[in-house]
Structures are given as structure tokens and as C-alpha cells.
Amino acid sequence: KNYLLKLAFNLQYIFYNFCFMFRIIVAIALLLLTGCYSSEETKELSAKKILPKELKEISGMSAQGNNIWTITDKPKPFIYNLDSLGNLVQTVEITNVKVVDVEAVTSDEQYVYMCDAGDNVGDRIERQIIRVPINAIGKDKNVKAPGETITFIFPGDSAVAKKKKNNYDCESLLSFKDSLYVFTKDREEGQTKLFSLPKTPGNYTATFIDSFDY
Numbered sequence: 001k002n003y004l005l006k007l008a009f010n011l012q013y014i015f016y017n018f019c020f021m022f023r024i025i026v027a028i029a030l031l032l033l034t035g036c037y038s039s040e041e042t043k044e045l046s047a048k049k050i051l052p053k054e055l056k057e058i059s060g061m062s063a064q065g066n067n068i069w070t071i072t073d074k075p076k077p078f079i080y081n082l083d084s085l086g087n088l089v090q091t092v093e094i095t096n097v098k099v100v101d102v103e104a105v106t107s108d109e110q111y112v113y114m115c116d117a118g119d120n121v122g123d124r125i126e127r128q129i130i131r132v133p134i135n136a137i138g139k140d141k142n143v144k145a146p147g148e149t150i151t152f153i154f155p156g157d158s159a160v161a162k163k164k165k166n167n168y169d170c171e172s173l174l175s176f177k178d179s180l181y182v183f184t185k186d187r188e189e190g191q192t193k194l195f196s197l198p199k200t201p202g203n204y205t206a207t208f209i210d211s212f213d214y
Contacts, residue, residue, distance in 0.1 A: 049086035054078075060104040060173070062112070064134075069112050071105045077147070079105065079112055079132065092137055094147040097130050104173035106180070110134060111199070113180060114147070115173040122166030123159045127152055129173065129180060129197070148201040154184065155205055167193075175199070182206065190214060 051058075059073035068082040077099050081090035094114070101118030112134060117127035130147035137143050157168045165188055172183040180197045192214050195206035 051086065052088050054091070055080060055088065059102065059171075060106075060115070062105050062107045064107040064109075064112075067107075069105050069107050071102050071114055073103065075099055075101060077102075077114070077130070079114055081137075090137065090139075090141060090143060092132065092143045092145055094130055094132060095144045096146045097128075097149060099128075099130075100124065103171040104182075106173045106175040107134075108175045108199075112137075113150075113173065113175060113199075115170070115182065117170035117173075117182060119166065119169045122169070125153055125157055125159060127170065129182075131199070131201070150180070150197060150199070150201055150204065152197055152204040152206050154195065155208060181209070186211070 055070065055072060057073045058070050061068055061070045063069075066084055068084070068086075070080045070082060071078070072080075077094040077097050079092040079094070080088060081092065083089050092112075097116075099114075099116040101120070101124075102114060102116050103118040104115040106113050106115075110133065111131040114130045114132070115127075116130065119127070129150040129152070131150065132145050132147045136145045154168045154170075160166050167184065167186040167188055169185045169187075170182050171185070174181050178199060180199055182195050182197065184193045184195070186193055189211070190213060191211045193211045194209040196209055197204055197206055
């Protein structure tokens with residue numbers, strides 16, 4: 001039985017590798033054909049949607065139903081709501097918080113989460129995620145709403161003197177089930193590290209999950 005299992009595994013391995021190589025060959029052929037065609041007929045890129053000046057430097061987006069929640073890379077507590085065509089339909093000001101370096105946004109069926117956790121310089125220890133109830137935002141074009149704060153630190157984090165030794169710059173956030181997940185840039189190790197946090201407001205130490213080379 002062990003011999004047959006090993007043989008079956010090896011045959012499956014060979015088959016998967018053959019399929020993988022076949023896909024690569026097909027992809028290269030298509031790229032070559034596309035390149036030959038495009039060399040004869042080039043097309044200029046055209047803008048499909050010109051966003052308003054408020055959205056000059058978008059740093060994060062999160063689709064939720066017909067909404068696209070977005071934030072800009074500015075130290076301002078604003079969340080913008082776009083429709084599926086990219087039209088700005090709402091501007092939401094979070095009235096009860098101050099932010100330092102907003103970098104990401106995510107959402108679920110109940111809340112929009114704005115991640116104020118950027119740290120390019122390396123002198124920041126405490127970070128925050130502000131959640132805003134979607135039902136508190138309503139339908140008005142210009143909205144002021146309070147937020148609830150999830151404050152957190154990273155285990156082992158401390159201020160550093162040089163940017164290249166800053167291993168906890170955090171610029172990505174996602175929501176999955178009952179947790180939030182943040183990703184850091186470990187400049188010394190050349191890795192992205194994944195941490196989890198509860199969605200409930202409070203003070204936390206982020207839980208390390210895994211690391212990935214980049």
C-alpha cells in the first residue's frame with residue numbers, strides 16, 4: 001500500500017509539473033503574440049474617471065456592496081464613499097479622533113475601519129484603528145460621525161533612530177470574520193509580518209501570525 005501511495009503521489013507530482021510548465025509555455029506564446037501585435041498598433045491610455053481633488057492621493061479602498069470606502073494618505077480623519085462608477089457620494093468626518101498617519105481602510109457589514117498605523121520614520125509605538133458604524137453614517141452627502149478606537153502596539157516594538165531599522169511600519173489592513181489583520185514592513189529582515197487584532201474597541205498587543213519574504 002505504501003508503495004502504491006508513493007507511486008500515485010509521484011505520478012500526480014509529475015502531472016502537476018507538466019501542467020504548470022504547459023501553462024508557462026502558453027503564457028509566453030501569448031505574450032509574444034501580443035507584443036508583436038502591439039508593436040504594429042499602439043494605443044494611448046485614457047482616463048476612465050477623474051477623481052475630485054479631495055482624493056488626490058488615495059491610500060486604501062474597501063468595497064462593501066455598492067459602496068467603495070476610501071481614505072487618502074493625509075493626517076485627516078476622513079473617509080470617502082464612492083459609488084461603483086467612482087463618483088464621490090459621501091464625505092465622512094470622524095469627529096472625536098486625531099490621526100497621525102492614515103494608511104489603510106477595510107469594512108464589514110456593520111463597520112468601516114480606518115487604520116492610523118503608518119510609521120515611516122520609526123518613532124511611533126502606539127497605533128489605532130478607528131471603526132465607524134455604517135448605520136451612523138446614513139445617506140447625507142457630508143456626514144459627521146463619532147468613531148470607536150482600537151488602540152494597539154506590536155510585541156517587541158520600540159522607537160528606532162534610523163528608518164532602515166524600522167520594522168513595524170504598517171500600511172495594510174483587512175477584515176476577516178471576527179478579527180482585523182495588519183501587515184508590517186520589516187526592513188531589517190526583508191519580510192512582511194502578519195498580526196491579528198480583535199474588532200472590539202480597547203487596548204491590545206497585536207498577535208503575531210506569520211511572516212513572508214518580499
